[in-house]
Amino acid sequence: MKFLDEFRDPALARRLLDDIRDRVTRPRVLMEVCGGQTHSLLRYGIEAELEGTVELIHGPGCPVCVTPVEAIDFAVELASRPEIVVASFGDMLRVPGSTRSLADVRSSGGNVRIVYSPLDAVELAKNEPERQVVFFAVGFETTAPATALAVLQAAKLRLDNFTLLVAHVRVLPAMETLMSAPDCRVEGFLAAGHVCTVTGFGEYDDFVQRHRTPVVVTGFEPVDLLGGILDCVTQLEESRAEVTNQYARSVERSGNEASQDIVRQVYDVADTPWRGLGVIPRGGYRLRPEFQRFDAAERFSGLISLQAVSPDSRSNDECRSGNVLSGRLKPVDCPAFGTHCTPESPLGAPMVSSEGACAAYFRYQSLAGH
């Protein structure tokens, strides 16, 4: 497949691995921000190949993993009502809420539909006018344009049975939060390629200067990842800190302006709770006042309260996902990993999601250490 095969070329990948080993004079610590990158690093054995040379700390870039329990509980409550359909990406279904997951409500007769796109949920609302359709809008800047477009389409179609449960998050504020932790060991970042496809990378200039930390916009194939790592360690070895772009086939400095425009029409930036990391200033989006009628939390506030149960009473003692998401704990070092917590019976979201770090380790464990 064009634009994939060339970036999976094993010979080039091997040469890049050698380059990285040659270039590094002492072990370096990098963070890949996006969970999709985490999976590729493990799937292709890159992490194991670089052991002792470059340590990759896995970042919080798994939207499903950082969705607050309150939002999941709210979705679960909605799906239990016969007049409401909750539409969601498949990844969200098995993420545990405080008592149940969306998959649990579905198996007890609740209305949960898996959709591939938020725009399919608009179609659903159009075709089933007798039901309220709520789309569970999770995801980073990559996904926000599609959910924002869903709102614009619903507005044009004058649908009064379509709403969003908004749990969108933004990557850069999370990087900021991680960097300001006193125990942060990250020396350089591989920025999330598809987030930058939308946002561009101009907004990283200030971050790089203030933290004197290189940021390399990086794609998802092995050659992309190794190119990003090589660029990042080269900067560190030369005591440089710049924003560079190793994913130029898909990312321009200014990003995709049409999608930024759609997002700006529909959302405002807002302080947002992240599961495991707390409230992050400017860490997400909320619907703009003129689109409030599409806000599920607002429309159904009479039925259910988003803060019905206090967060303390729901914390799951065994799951260390907060430490995993902030890069303080490797999934394999979590006592529950692979014993009490497996993809079949997950204790936390990082074991469920196709982008979660715990799931990646579980799936590719046999490759690690080779």
Place this chain on the structure above:
Amino acid sequence: MCLAVPGRIVRWLNRDATFAQAEVEFDGVSRVCHMACVPDAEVGEYVIVHAGMAISRVNEAEAQRTLADLARLSELDADEEPAS
């Protein structure tokens, strides 16, 4: 979930600003995608599709340039090694 893949535009179905759609082919499988973010993309061009929506055009020249740069970089290193 940030999974996004390149696909080739087969034909435009609708060019409305909000409802734009095109048929996009991924490894032999066609799918209807929303195109509001890439209004100027042309048939035959590749786009990156995420959650049913194209979020950018793939720049062929940049793809080649990245590959050439990386190949050159690693060749340079290979050349330097025996000398050092």
